[in-house]
Amino acid sequence: MTGVNIGILAVQGDVAENLSATRMAMDELGVEGIVTEVKSPEQISDLDGLIIPGGESTVIGTLSLVNGALKKIKEKIASGIPVLGTCAGMILLSKKAKDRVVGEMEQPLLDYLDIKIERNAFGRQKDSFEADIALEKIGVSKFHGVFIRAPSVIDIGKDVEILSKFNEKIVAVKQGNIIGTSFHPELTADISIHKYFVNLVQKKN
């Protein structure tokens, strides 16, 4: 097959939005390849890049564990494929997650991105917000962030780069080819973060 093969983990959450943003990004960049929804370990094993969408991290984690997808994703990450995790996706990529109100909790995680997450860090749905932020390190000087019951990063390991902060809270990080965002780049018309990700996948390929 020619071109890149990017998958959107389609267990639960805003899969279609990521699919469409990635397709648009590939079109604009003129990158050849396919974007598909993936659920099974077989589908995941063929990927050159993976996006874990927004949704409920407990649900995506629990159900990916059931069908063996979680294990396969771990293998693929270890092999070095680029992964973008937005909101719930970033929580799943992390090594540790606690909830702002409920506290420490057991939930299936990929245990790779060396960060500690605080879930629902900005409050509940009524406190969800939109604000312009910047991710200068990846060449995005202004991005409209949509934060929905968003997590924040409260601790980072030495290999983790901070890409963006909102009012002193870390809201985007990068470790090698792995990117995590607290907000939902798939919910805005601006596809610059998806374009950055597609470029990573193409370079790696």
Place this chain on the structure above:
Amino acid sequence: MIPLSGDFGNAKGIVREKIGSFETRRGTSTLKRGFAHMLKNGVVMDVTTVEQAQIAEDAGAVAVMVLDKLPADVRKAGGVARTASIRVIEEIMDSVTIPVMAKCRIGHVYEARVLGETDIDMIDESEVLTPADEFHHIWKWDFTTPFVNGARNLGEALRRIEEGAAMIRTKGEPGTGNVAEAVIHIKNVNTELRRIKSIYDAGDEQDLISIARELKVSYSLVEETASLGRLPVVNFAAGGISTPADAAYLMTLGCDGVFVGSGIFKSEDAKERAQAVVLATTFWEDSDKVKEAQKMVDERQSMLGLDTKNLELRMQERGSTA
């Protein structure tokens, strides 16, 4: 894909705030509808206690809906059904990490405000409770908290969206353990969507405006819906879902996810059933996995259910003409 735009002029529910050096907005359509998008392909479970909420979260529920009584018990108890105790809602909010929703009576603006102040994640203006206003629903653009509303057909769905609902669910017939009415409602909506899509594709604006008049909604909303060929907000199935196969069946009809009311916690095998319904909803395209899910439950332990033909109380008719 469903667009997230759809703000109503100067919606009072939008809050502008400066946090540090950042200009922020809360309560926008993007945030309200976006919240519903995060629930897609998930199961929202009705619960009445902290224990039930934890069982739901552990089973993989995408959110819980707090009620004072499950719909089947509301039906049995009779009398006036109102919003759940705030104390119970708060206890549940403190014990699970997934979103917490609660119901208010149709048209009861102040029950909704109380729920908004409680900081729940979504308000269900629900026919399961006794309507407070037979002629008006809540004007939901006034709220920062998103709303979900029930609908039996396209007209009801679009009227609720025009009032500011960020999400729609079918009404079905709550508390019966009988999925038949939910099936009718989703099929009604699908048939009507196909009809307006074909009119839109044919470019017949005159016919489209007569449909807008018939449905009592604005032309622009009918046009947007017709161009999409689906509701412009996330649409779940609800009402009478009791088994994994029920949930999977409704997913095949094009629903974005399901609400399960009495079906789980009125059964004898709630824990297994909660997990099984989630599995069947997630893997609805894979009939072998749905079979495995169905195998996890015992039909002898399903809630007995009611024939929907001879009900004294048809909850679905509440607020349907407004």
